[in-house]
Amino acid sequence: MIEDEMISKGVKIGLETHISLPTNSKLFCPCSNIAKEQEEPNTRVCPVCMGHPGTKPHLNRNAVDIAIKMALVFNCKILQNSFFSRKTYFYPDMSKNFQITQYEIPLCEKGKAVIKTGEKSKEIKIRRIHIEEDPAKIVYQKESTYLDYNRCGSPLIEVVTEPDFATPKEARIYLQNLMALLEYLGLLRGGDETTTIKSDANISLAGGNRVEVKNIGGIREVEKALKYEFLRQKNMLAKSIIPARETRGWMDKLGISKSMRSKEFEEDYGYIFEPDLPYICIDNKQIEAQRNILPELPEEKAKRFRKQYGLNEKTVERLVRYRDLADLFEYLCERKIDAGVASSWTAGPILKTLNWNNTRFSLLSIDKKEIYICLNNYINKKHSDFICEKIIQKMVEEAKNKRTASYDTIVKKYRFFSSLIDVDAAIKEVISKNKKIFDEYRGGKEKALNFLVGMVMKETKGAANPQEIKEKINRL
Ligand SMILES: [Zn+2]
Numbered sequence: 409m410i411e412d413e414m415i416s417k418g419v420k421i422g423l424e425t426h427i428s429l430p431t432n433s434k435l436f437c438p439c440s441n442i443a444k445e446q447e448e449p450n451t452r453v454c455p456v457c458m459g460h461p462g463t464k465p466h467l468n469r470n471a472v473d474i475a476i477k478m479a480l481v482f483n484c485k486i487l488q489n490s491f492f493s494r495k496t497y498f499y500p501d502m503s504k505n506f507q508i509t510q511y512e513i514p515l516c517e518k519g520k521a522v523i524k525t526g527e528k529s530k531e532i533k534i535r536r537i538h539i540e541e542d543p544a545k546i547v548y549q550k551e552s553t554y555l556d557y558n559r560c561g562s563p564l565i566e567v568v569t570e571p572d573f574a575t576p577k578e579a580r581i582y583l584q585n586l587m588a589l590l591e592y593l594g595l596l597r598g599g600d601e602t603t604t605i606k607s608d609a610n611i612s613l614a615g616g617n618r619v620e621v622k623n624i625g626g627i628r629e630v631e632k633a634l635k636y637e638f639l640r641q642k643n644m645l646a647k648s649i650i651p652a653r654e655t656r657g658w659m660d661k662l663g664i665s666k667s668m669r670s671k672e673f674e675e676d677y678g679y680i681f682e683p684d685l686p687y688i689c690i691d692n693k694q695i696e697a698q699r700n701i702l703p704e705l706p707e708e709k710a711k712r713f714r715k716q717y718g719l720n721e722k723t724v725e726r727l728v729r730y731r732d733l734a735d736l737f738e739y740l741c742e743r744k745i746d747a748g749v750a751s752s753w754t755a756g757p758i759l760k761t762l763n764w765n766n767t768r769f770s771l772l773s774i775d776k777k778e779i780y781i782c783l784n785n786y787i788n789k790k791h792s793d794f795i796c797e798k799i800i801q802k803m804v805e806e807a808k809n810k811r812t813a814s815y816d817t818i819v820k821k822y823r824f825f826s827s828l829i830d831v832d833a834a835i836k837e838v839i840s841k842n843k844k845i846f847d848e849y850r851g852g853k854e855k856a857l858n859f860l861v862g863m864v865m866k867e868t869k870g871a872a873n874p875q876e877i878k879e880k881i882n883r884l
Contacts, residue, residue: 476515608620
């Protein structure tokens with residue numbers, strides 16, 4: 409197992425994860441922080457985020473409040489006085505040639521995150537959480553390079569861990585938990601993990617140097633990049649070559665890391681205090697105000713679900729990973745669907761279908777009531793579990809394609825006739841009203857069958873399957 413091998417080789421992994429915050433305006437100016445679909449480049453800009461000389465930044469307090477919430481979730485110490493610094497570097501993605509970030513004193517420090525790998529729990533130390541601005545986007549095209557400053561100045565929170573992960577799997581679990589927390593705190597916009605979080609991962613093996621892999625989008629790529637780096641460094645060490653201390657880029661399409669530059673030391677950035685911004689002063693009142701509006705978080709929810717609904721560990725873990733699914737589960741329970749049935753469907757076929765379609769329940773316009781109707785019909789034996797799952801699959805597919813996905817629409821459109829008993833009853837009813845025609849059919853008049861099928865279809869409002877009606881009448 410590669411995981412065991414990593415532990416024996418003394419792998420140490422640390423993560424620096426940048427989280428885009430869904431504030432309305434940018435971090436230091438009133439420009440909109442809400443990207444529209446297919447917007448024109450350089451349309452959400454002003455002299456402040458473009459860094460024109462003489463302009464002054466003003467801090468967006470909402471970003472500070474979000475950082476406080478994150479600090480509370482990770483049990484960090486919140487520093488009452490922190491400040492911004494200029495990180496100086498020469499690159500076109502920051503036209504003022506420095507990025508406003510926090511360096512010397514961050515907003516919060518010394519927290520912890522607990523991850524569960526199988527039966528075991530492990531504590532990962534959070535070194536610091538700070539606020540900074542996002543640089544612009546550089547677009548490379550054939551022979552030209554373009555700059556789009558729409559993103560420039562958007563607020564980011566950076567969560568830095570100590571190198572406490574022993575395997576890429578642990579790093580993945582930590583990031584999955586982080587994404588769950590962001591959803592619980594209402595900090596996801598659009599729900600796409602690759603645009604919400606970007607990580608720099610550092611990894612070293614015993615006897616080697618610390619190598620940083622920059623700018624890895626999403627969660628799966630972090631795990632892939634770390635596995636790749638482990639093998640690369642292990643093979644070097646096996647040939648008695650010490651891996652250089654350097655920064656590498658992750659080429660996700662190729663699945664390899666590539667040397668970018670030898671690692672700068674922090675002093676190379678020439679950090680200086682940002683003179684245009686005052687200290688960030690946080691008092692207890694502000695901290696308590698944020699604490700009071702924290703929602704029930706995954707761990708607490710899991711505890712409550714175990715106690716209140718008597719669910720097993722595995723099901724609870726799956727249910728609380730996504731807040732929208734946990735909410736759906738509780739909605740079904742409130743409507744008197746048995747907790748066992750509600751949880752096995754929510755954490756089973758529903759979750760599976762959403763994953764298969766690469767979407768989330770909260771992103772689809774499916775009313776929870778429609779899922780309730782479907783499951784209720786399953787409980788009342790109007791559908792087999794097979795058909796019930798098919799209906800849910802169609803609901804998700806239709807909703808993803810922005811089509812009506814109500815239970816009734818799906819059942820009619822895809823002819824999931826609602827009940828075998830209903831079809832039988834409808835046939836009986838039609839035949840009793842059309843005895844003569846039924847006798848004609850029995851006498852060999854094939855056309856009569858089509859008439860009878862049509863009448864049954866009418867009786868079941870088109871929800872029945874004509875082929876099945878034919879077979880059923882045949883058997884009479
Ligand atoms: Zn601006």
